[in-house]
Amino acid sequence: xxxxxxCIIVGNGPSLNQTDLGAxxxxxxLITNYSIINRKLRNLAKYLCVTNYLVAEQGAHEFNTxxxxxxxIPYWLSYCILPSPLTHYVKSVGYEAxxxxxxxxxxxxxxxxxxxxxxxxxxxxxxALLVGFDHSYQQPQGMAEGVVIQQEEDDPNHFDPRYFxxxxxxxxxxxxMEATYRLAKAAFxxxxxxxxxxxxxxxxxxxxxxxxxxxxxxxxxxxxxxNAK
Numbered sequence: 384x385x386x387x388x389x390c391i392i393v394g395n396g397p398s399l400n401q402t403d404l405g406a407x408x409x410x411x412x413l414i415t416n417y418s419i420i421n422r423k424l425r426n427l428a429k430y431l432c433v434t435n436y437l438v439a440e441q442g443a444h445e446f447n448t449x450x451x452x453x454x455x456i457p458y459w460l461s462y463c464i465l466p467s468p469l470t471h472y473v474k475s476v477g478y479e480a481x482x483x484x485x486x487x488x489x490x491x492x493x494x495x496x497x498x499x500x501x502x503x504x505x506x507x508x509x510x511a512l513l514v515g516f517d518h519s520y521q522q523p524q525g526m527a528e529g530v531v532i533q534q535e536e537d538d539p540n541h542f543d544p545r546y547f548x549x550x551x552x553x554x555x556x557x558x559x560m561e562a563t564y565r566l567a568k569a570a571f572x573x574x575x576x577x578x579x580x581x582x583x584x585x586x587x588x589x590x591x592x593x594x595x596x597x598x599x600x601x602x603x604x605x606x607x608x609x610n611a612k
Contacts, residue, residue: 385411385507387410387411388507388508388510389411389508389510389511389598389599390411390412390508390510391407391410391412391512391513391581392496392499392512392513393407393413393415393514394515394517394582395415395416395418395515395542395546396515396540396541396582396585397517397540397541397542398514398515398516398517398582398583399514399515399542400542401583401584402582402583403596404424406595406599407424407427407595410427410599411429411430412428412429412430413429413430413431413499413502413503414430414431414452415431415432415433416433416435416438416442416495417438417442417445417541417543417546417547418431419431419442419445419446420445420546421542421543425449428452430452430454430502430506431446431449431452432454432455432456432498433446433454433456433460433495434456434460434475434498435491435495435553436460437531437552437553438495439460439463439464441551443463443464446464447464447465449469451469453469453470453471454467454470455471455473455502456470456471456472456473457472457475457498458472458473458475459475473485474487474488475488475489475490475491475498477490478492479563479566481497481500481501481567481570482501483574485501485502485505489505490563492563493555493556493560493562493563494555494560494563496560496564497563497567500564500567500578501567504567504570504571504574504576508576510577510578510579510598511571511578511579512579512581513580513581513582513590514581514595515542515582516582516585516587517540517582517585517586518560518561518585518586518587519557519586520540521539522555523554527556528553528554528555528556528559529553530553530554531552531553531554532551532552532553533551534547534548534549534552535548535549536548557586561587561589564578564587564589564590568589568590578590579591579598581593581594581595
């Protein structure tokens, strides 16, 4: 399935609207959750990861009718993301550990992005480029990780105001998310691989920063018609 040794993991932060999605054309693109509401991302993606039960349940129809994209899903979401030739169930439990063997476990701890990084490792990618990782959330102060929030207004935390509008979502904890990213960084680097942050702006400073243009080279400057702006 791989077309190169580099993959792109798409976070869903507002910075995606300043990202040249045209640069993703022809690349191995891994998206998560409701990225699929963006037609360009849906058309560019090779893989989709979903780990949160609220996301899976509320987006079940859209996920189940997806074509062409490989869905990599914890086995315990099979009650709503149904079997299909492109749906791959994996053993997934929530303890905080980066799995270098997907047959044993792919942890979903704190964020689907951690799960996606382990999927990228399992698929053998040498470089994982991150875009849309703003690493900040507007949510009620003092809200503990996992507390369910009903989003009635436009969603300010994602690239599309419709992302969680009218849906329930669970409060995030960026410190806990970053703790899982540190595990991912260490595992990649221990094997001579690298996660590189190509997000436009944002607050994630753990990984080396670069740009898609630099990491993918001039031959992949992209089709201007695919630009997100």
